[in-house]
Amino acid sequence: MSETLASQVAAGEVVERPASVIKELVENSLDAGAHTISVEIQRGGIALIKVTDDGCGMSKEDVTSSVLRHATSKLLTQEDLFCITQLGFRGEALPSIASVSRLKIGTREHNALEGWEILIEGGKFLEPRTSGISPGTSIEVGELFYNTPARRQFLKSKETETAYIEHQLHLHALSFPNIRFIFKKDGASIFDLPATSDLRTRIAILTDRRTAQMLIPIETTYGPGITITGYLLPPSEGRRNKKSQFTFLNHRPIDDLLVSRAIRDGYGGFTAGLHPSIYLFLEVDPGLVDVNVHPSKKEVRFRRPSDIVSTIIEAISNTLTERTRQNFPESNPLALTPVEIIAPSIPTKIPDEITTSPQKNQKSQEHKEHITPNQTRTPLPLPLPLSPLVKPIPLPATQPTLHATLDAPATRRQGNNNGFHFIGILQNNYALFENKEGLALLHPKAARERIIFEQLMTAEHSGMPSQMLLAPFIIELDPRDFTLVEEMIPYFDHAGISISPFGQKTMRVESLPTLIKSSDAKRFILDIIDRMTSPDQRKKAGKIAYETFATGIAQKASFSGIASPEESQELLNQLLSCEVPYCTPTGTPTLIMYSIPEINRKFGLSR
Ligand code: ADP
Ligand code: MG
Numbered sequence: 001m002s003e004t005l006a007s008q009v010a011a012g013e014v015v016e017r018p019a020s021v022i023k024e025l026v027e028n029s030l031d032a033g034a035h036t037i038s039v040e041i042q043r044g045g046i047a048l049i050k051v052t053d054d055g056c057g058m059s060k061e062d063v064t065s066s067v068l069r070h071a072t073s074k075l076l077t078q079e080d081l082f083c084i085t086q087l088g089f090r091g092e093a094l095p096s097i098a099s100v101s102r103l104k105i106g107t108r109e110h111n112a113l114e115g116w117e118i119l120i121e122g123g124k125f126l127e128p129r130t131s132g133i134s135p136g137t138s139i140e141v142g143e144l145f146y147n148t149p150a151r152r153q154f155l156k157s158k159e160t161e162t163a164y165i166e167h168q169l170h171l172h173a174l175s176f177p178n179i180r181f182i183f184k185k186d187g188a189s190i191f192d193l194p195a196t197s198d199l200r201t202r203i204a205i206l207t208d209r210r211t212a213q214m215l216i217p218i219e220t221t222y223g224p225g226i227t228i229t230g231y232l233l234p235p236s237e238g239r240r241n242k243k244s245q246f247t248f249l250n251h252r253p254i255d256d257l258l259v260s261r262a263i264r265d266g267y268g269g270f271t272a273g274l275h276p277s278i279y280l281f282l283e284v285d286p287g288l289v290d291v292n293v294h295p296s297k298k299e300v301r302f303r304r305p306s307d308i309v310s311t312i313i314e315a316i317s318n319t320l321t322e323r324t325r326q327n328f329p330e331s332n333p334l335a336l337t338p339v340e341i342i343a344p345s346i347p348t349k350i351p352d353e354i355t356t357s358p359q360k361n362q363k364s365q366e367h368k369e370h371i372t373p374n375q376t377r378t379p380l381p382l383p384l385p386l387s388p389l390v391k392p393i394p395l396p397a398t399q400p401t402l403h404a405t406l407d408a409p410a411t412r413r414q415g416n417n418n419g420f421h422f423i424g425i426l427q428n429n430y431a432l433f434e435n436k437e438g439l440a441l442l443h444p445k446a447a448r449e450r451i452i453f454e455q456l457m458t459a460e461h462s463g464m465p466s467q468m469l470l471a472p473f474i475i476e477l478d479p480r481d482f483t484l485v486e487e488m489i490p491y492f493d494h495a496g497i498s499i500s501p502f503g504q505k506t507m508r509v510e511s512l513p514t515l516i517k518s519s520d521a522k523r524f525i526l527d528i529i530d531r532m533t534s535p536d537q538r539k540k541a542g543k544i545a546y547e548t549f550a551t552g553i554a555q556k557a558s559f560s561g562i563a564s565p566e567e568s569q570e571l572l573n574q575l576l577s578c579e580v581p582y583c584t585p586t587g588t589p590t591l592i593m594y595s596i597p598e599i600n601r602k603f604g605l606s607r
Helices: 003-014 018-031 060-066 093-099 149-154 158-175 199-206 209-214 257-266 305-327 444-458 479-487 489-494 518-533 545-557 565-576 596-602
Strands: 036-042 048-053 102-108 115-121 129-131 136-142 180-185 188-193 221-223 226-232 245-249 252-254 278-284 421-426 430-435 438-442 466-476 498-501 506-513 591-595
Touching: 003 093, 018 036, 018 048, 018 093, 018 136, 018 158, 036 158, 060 102, 060 115, 093 102, 149 479, 158 180, 158 199, 158 245, 158 252, 188 199, 199 209, 199 226, 221 305, 226 305, 245 257, 257 278, 257 305, 278 305, 421 565, 430 565, 438 565, 438 596, 444 545, 444 565, 466 518, 479 489, 479 498, 489 498, 506 518, 518 545, 591 596
Parallel strands: 036 180, 245 278
Antiparallel strands: 036 048, 048 136, 102 115, 102 136, 115 129, 180 188, 221 226, 226 278, 245 252, 421 430, 430 438, 438 591, 466 506, 498 506
């Protein structure tokens, strides 16, 4: 394999789109000790990306070797690998970018009389020339992916790519408020963030006034080798996606399941399926984390995950209860409720099962450690942001576990159904229950979808159980989809689907997740492909590919109808033991509640 090709392969991991180029270049500027970093783009970064810094700059030798593979100046010894404090350490970014673009680097060390300029095209470079650049480094990436059309085709509109870039820059700006960041798009200035020592000021500039006013400082919390700081917003400000959830580990943005679950648990399970809005900064002893597990370094492996989880939970819940005590007197706990809350009481003690939910069914070895959550935590008398259709249901005193299998009524748990009694089946399709709050209708297909989805998500790290097909089959794809599917083979694999190219436009499918009936196989695969290639999903492909698969599989594997009272009861129990019981992964309600007051009102009776 030639050097250029090797770099292009590596580029596939490091450089997905203009935003990932910017991430690498800005990280390099940060590592170089820059105080001001300026980013300019043209046409969504596809035509041009230019990152200029006032960092240490490079000598002639440095700049020549910077574009050679694994020529990092940062990783010196084997021990360093276990103790990474700098952002870059692989020495892969510049060569990768160079192999898929026209690259120009201008650089000058602060004490040098002259600077150097070097041009690289498709991995081939010309001798450095002297240049009159000011101290620091300026890197221009022109025509990204000009020589790898398949990747280029994968890019979205320039508006969308710009949005990714802006998000990426926000992440950098949040991680380093003490650095000035300038962003220009097609010649126009988009922002110029002055350096500040106050994170809140930076957040305020990046969001809006209303949000900034609601920010609650997280109480600085310490765990073994861990310090947690940041800001958070009240539970009512949660969002359907994680767009307003910013998490950083040692100044590196991360997107980690363990952390986001700990955040949700810190909020005490009252986020009703929404993602809390938060700016969470973890400072962790570098020896306790391994950031080397993911090429773009968004996921991390904690050596003591339970410490991380319990410290996050403690930080958030202490912050919120402290705030709550100050702002919302106990006599009027639901003062801010936006929807009518029919749940009479929020339990006075958060059940262990809820606060420890990320540990349920843990898959990877590290995650198996046990957690002792803060038992004395008081709950949050804050609004439950549910849609008006889906009324909150009192949380059970102890939550059943997620282990129940779908087809094993023998494992049925007794008495843990929230006081719901089964009263009947409507139209062979809705199970009806009552409790003292009112009437609940359960939608069996939606409920099954939620249950299967959560079971699949708990299998995320180990991969989905799959079975070989007795008769492998072939599917034909249009060329665009073909390329996309080809790039996503590893994700298919992880989801239990073995798919491989078989000729120019065809793919061969050899195994499927065990949950899928083989008679449905072809339709299922085509559905998944449609889903992955839909304009909406394309951009997310990869990052949340597993979740997309899990959603699709849950949709496919769930079925309508209900056979018996026992089955209804079992379904309800399993549903209530889910982490987000009230809706499917795509937001369809699973359980609709009609409160007695509501029913009375309908009959013209006052409560
Ligand atoms: P890494 O960051 O993993 O070391 P890169 O490929 O990103 O690898 O960069 C290679 C090397 O080029 C860096 O180790 C550093 O020595 C040098 N370099 C890159 N960008 C800059 C910059 N903006 N200022 C100074 N040196 C830089
Ligand atoms: Mg780097």
